[in-house]
Amino acid sequence: MGLVNAKEMLSKAKAGHYAVGHFNLNNMESVRAFLLAAQQVQSPIILGVSGGTAKYMGGYRTIADMVSDFMDFLEITVPVCLHVDHGTFEEALSAIEGGFSSVMFDGSKYSIEENVEKTKYIVGLCRDRNISVEAEVGAIGGEEDGHIAMGECADPKECRAIADLGVDMLAAGIGNIHGKYPADWKGLNFDVLAAIQRETKDLPLVLHGGSGIPDEMVKKAIELGVCKVNVNTECQLAFAEATREYIEEGKDQQGKGFTPRAMLAPGLEATKKKCIEKMELFGSIGKA
Numbered sequence: 254m255g256l257v258n259a260k261e262m263l264s265k266a267k268a269g270h271y272a273v274g275h276f277n278l279n280n281m282e283s284v285r286a287f288l289l290a291a292q293q294v295q296s297p298i299i300l301g302v303s304g305g306t307a308k309y310m311g312g313y314r315t316i317a318d319m320v321s322d323f324m325d326f327l328e329i330t331v332p333v334c335l336h337v338d339h340g341t342f343e344e345a346l347s348a349i350e351g352g353f354s355s356v357m358f359d360g361s362k363y364s365i366e367e368n369v370e371k372t373k374y375i376v377g378l379c380r381d382r383n384i385s386v387e388a389e390v391g392a393i394g395g396e397e398d399g400h401i402a403m404g405e406c407a408d409p410k411e412c413r414a415i416a417d418l419g420v421d422m423l424a425a426g427i428g429n430i431h432g433k434y435p436a437d438w439k440g441l442n443f444d445v446l447a448a449i450q451r452e453t454k455d456l457p458l459v460l461h462g463g464s465g466i467p468d469e470m471v472k473k474a475i476e477l478g479v480c481k482v483n484v485n486t487e488c489q490l491a492f493a494e495a496t497r498e499y500i501e502e503g504k505d506q507q508g509k510g511f512t513p514r515a516m517l518a519p520g521l522e523a524t525k526k527k528c529i530e531k532m533e534l535f536g537s538i539g540k541a
């Protein structure tokens with residue numbers, strides 16, 4: 254099976270009250286790790302690509318070809334969606350050209366009027382190509398200049414204006430934050446989440462900043478309509494920790510332990526393990 258868009262996997266998740274994990278690619282090892290994890294536990298998966306990763310890994314076309322070829326090579330049979338994460342308008346356009354099956358256009362930095370205009374254009378392009386679209390309303394918090402802000406909450410009416418354009422999924426700030434969460438974080442705002450879901454009918458909602466939100470809050474968000482959860486930082490931390498252990502134990506100085514494949518193997522395994530752990534939490538195991 255080739256790449257699929259996110260429509261069917263998300264509507265199934267919505268009906269089945271679970272969520273599909275979105276895991277960010279960073280390099281070739283992460284492609285292997287996530288594909289093998291999804292296949293092993295028979296879960297659908299969404300692979301996310303940020304602008305930085307696109308530049309690092311040779312552009313959208315290279316990544317789309319690499320993921321498709323890996324799927325053939327590894328005999329992956331579960332549904333795999335290749336998705337742009339927080340795409341600018343230009344990035345969304347290059348990913349559409351490059352063969353991605355899904356795009357996120359993040360227009361949250363624009364006024365709601367301009368966000369609506371640009372999202373509408375992307376939706377029109379994607380409809381003809383059977384590509385799914387994620388939009389964003391209300392910026393999601395995160396670390397900026399060393400200051401970590403409480404995530405902001407989206408206006409449910411603005412969410413409706415974007416939902417009515419025919420997007421397939423919507424990311425809305427509900428107090429979530431990218432990266433590590435501060436100790437005094439106030440948690441997710443479930444009242445806002447419920448209000449957004451009411452305004453947007455049954456539109457699949459996306460929870461960004463899924464690294465470090467307590468499991469119980471993630472489960473409650475899924476009950477309230479979230480059916481895609483983005484995870485990046487936790488997988489990166491798992492990779493870093495396993496790699497550090499390998500070096501600290503001096504394994505790179507034993508035999509052929511210095512080869513790049515050997516050095517990256519523990520990180521790859523740790524990424525795979527973390528991914529499966531998240532799929533278990535989201536309830537997507539066995540849902541392929």
Ligand SMILES: [Zn+2]
Nearest residue numbers: 393461462483
């Ligand atoms: Zn995000």
